[in-house]
Amino acid sequence: MRTVAAALILIAHLSYYNPALCGVSPINCFNPQTWWHMSAGTDARHWFGRALACPQEFALGSHWTLPSIRSNGGGIPSQSWVCLDRGGMVITRVAGDGTITVILDLLYQHPIVSNTVKVEYRGPLPHALLARVERMRESCSGKVRC
Secondary structure (H helix, E strand, O other), X not given: OOOOEEEEEEEEEEEEEOHHHOOOOOOOOOOHHHOOEXXXXXXXXXXXXXXXXXXXXXXXXXXXEEOOEEEOOEEEOOEEEEEEEOOOXXXXXXXXXXXXXXXXXXXXXXXXXXXXXXXXEEEEOOHHHHHHHHHHHHHHOOOOOO
């Protein structure tokens, strides 16, 4: 199968995670002894403020452009982030009208203050997600409410 590159505008709910807090905070850590190990095999210590966890439907290594974000440690300018990790609460939701909403978890030292934002995804076309949207659309066809 040939990989097709895509650029999609999606709605995202943003959160943050700091795996360095594994030993002192009740967060989900697979192994507190090696907290810096990310799903892509990269070292989180080198990616703070540049990497995020994205849903499984989207490729590791994909790029996400986010707007400016407020955090307790100051502001984060609009920039591109790289998906290098996964997370249990990092999911994709598809509404009855086909609207796609993703949860993105930013690798950052400080809590972020963010509402729902529009983001741009750049990476391989997420075929499984698009098939899910199509199935949802077809099952809702002709219904007043889905």
